[in-house]
Amino acid sequence: MSKQTPRRDFLKQSAEAGVVLAAASALGGVHVFAGEQSSKVRLGIIGCGNIMLLHLQGLAERRENVLLEWLCDVDPQQIDAAARAVSGFQSTAIKQTSRYEDVLEDDQVDACIIATPHHWHAPIALRAMQAGKDVYIEKPISHVYDEGPRIIAAANKYGRVVQQGSQMRSSPVTEKAGRLLQEGILGDVKVARAWTAEKRSIEKPVPDSDPPSGVDYDRWLGPAPSRPFNPLRFHGTWRRFRDYANGEIGDDGIHDLDMATWGLGIDTLPRQITARGRRTLQGHYSEYPDNMNVAFEYPDGRLLLYECYPFTEYGLYGFDNGNVFYGTEGYMVFSRRGAFSVFLGKKQVPGPTEGKELRGQRGYAEHMANFLNAVRNRTPTQAPPEVAHRSCALVHLGDIAEQVAGRLDFDPTTERFVDSDEANSLLTKTYRAPFGLPDMA
Known part of the structure; x- marks a missing residue:
């Protein structure tokens, strides 16, 4: 960089x-x-x-x-x-x-x-x-x-x-790491890696039932399709279903994707997305793959990689959630758990870290x-909507690529997939009346 x-x-x-x-x-x-x-x-x-x-x-x-x-x-x-x-x-x-x-x-x-x-x-x-x-x-x-x-x-x-x-x-850890990147400690950053490696328990399907007393369930569903109440589609575990959420990549993954875009220094959307997803937690009740790998290629050739491993407690580089920024002169391991370390040159000589005074600070x-x-x-603000959209876009584009074809081309200017009506149809959804989006005219 x-x-x-x-x-x-x-x-x-x-x-x-x-x-x-x-x-x-x-x-x-x-x-x-x-x-x-x-x-x-x-x-x-x-x-x-x-x-x-x-x-x-x-x-x-x-x-x-x-x-x-x-x-x-x-x-x-x-x-x-x-x-x-x-x-x-x-x-x-x-x-x-x-x-x-x-x-x-x-x-x-x-x-x-x-x-x-x-x-x-x-x-x-x-x-x-x-x-x-x-x-x-x-x-x-x-x-x-x-x-x-x-x-x-x-x-x-x-x-x-x-x-x-x-x-x-907004974390002081990010501020310190950002100064080092700005000074060029890694040279040109060409690749950023993001991962979620938190062990998930297997949840088996359960029968539909009545909503808890006092809950306005129709309003909880809101713009989502009308369905019978099911405990696994409610508090906490709603994250597994497309009606309400975005799977692992849009739950914890969005944090690490956001920091990957930050470390890579991108200011555009990717031009090509390659994705694969599989079920590793057999019998797990979810509409999303629990093991997912996505590669995003940007117009200038830089690459962002996302990986999800829900079957492990050991994490990667010692962190359950994290990033690596790979530059021409070295690399930085960065985690939203409040830490970073730099390794420089052929011999991977240890460089600066966050320091004890900042360790564990997560910016809340x-x-x-x-x-x-x-x-x-x-x-x-530190995360205005333009910046947030560039990160959230990766959640949606990666999920669509995994569903449709495994590999898709995307036009960052028109914000549409190239030659894939099926993929473009998934950029939006149908909203249940009267809970849809307001008229902006």
Whole structure:
């Protein structure tokens, strides 16, 4: 990687975010804070499951200058758990609802944190931006490819701040590693590798049943097809089904794909995708392959490789989730677990590492602070929608290639596959009324 590449990408990303923020500064209202770092941000919480509990606990423990206006979830038990997580954080009562529309209709809400299953991300985020809310969207921002450009367009049209929950983008570990890459320690980075190597348990099919008491199951399904309730399609294990999620590559894999695009320094989409997927967990109830390998070739010849190994606890290079950036002068092993190591030259001489003072830092607090300050000051986020889409695109393109042909050509300009109507049909989906995407006209 040349010394200029990371800086060029940073300036490009800043310019992209600047389009959104310039529009936002003209809107006025509750979203313009005149640069006051101390301004209180009023939040609507949409989706109160596991990752949201982590966010809420962090906000409370750090005593962030926010006011929680709403807790929203279709399952009242998850709302109760979220309320317990922030008990004593504020004197003002937090309103509760199963309808995200209640949150968006509240003019007091400045921003929403969205942590629903993937199939609800875009429908809620687009409506939130239309309602004048900034949005922090858990990864991936899109359930299907074509939702990504729509989120970019909405952010630009409505002047909204958007952050994808790619927390490692904000970690001090990433900042230190990025400086080394910018200085050219590895030379030209030609190949990036990403992997998920976490052992998964085998879940056998179970019968359909009634939804848990109090759950608004029709609203949980939302834009997904109507189906009988099944426990394995609900909390936690919904990630295995195409109606709601994106498999391993779109669950943990998106984090490592995102950092692979960062380390490779790419600012475009791939031109060719080669993918294979197999079942290694025999009897496992899932619609996705659990063992997947994908190669993405970019227009300038750089290569990004993704691998998924759900049958191991030993990981690769000592990490269950990670990356390697291969350069002409050496390589860097990088993990979102908060570590990196550099190896240089023919003899792989050890180089810099993250250091004990940074070890294990994963960027959650910094990433949320980056979003809240962007809401206050209309400044760029670390994971704006343009950057998020380039990473999420790999999830969708890899999955489609595995389903259709194993190898597909893609036009980064038109954002369509070359000579494959079948593949192009999978860039979007059918939405169940009335829960589809809003009209952006």
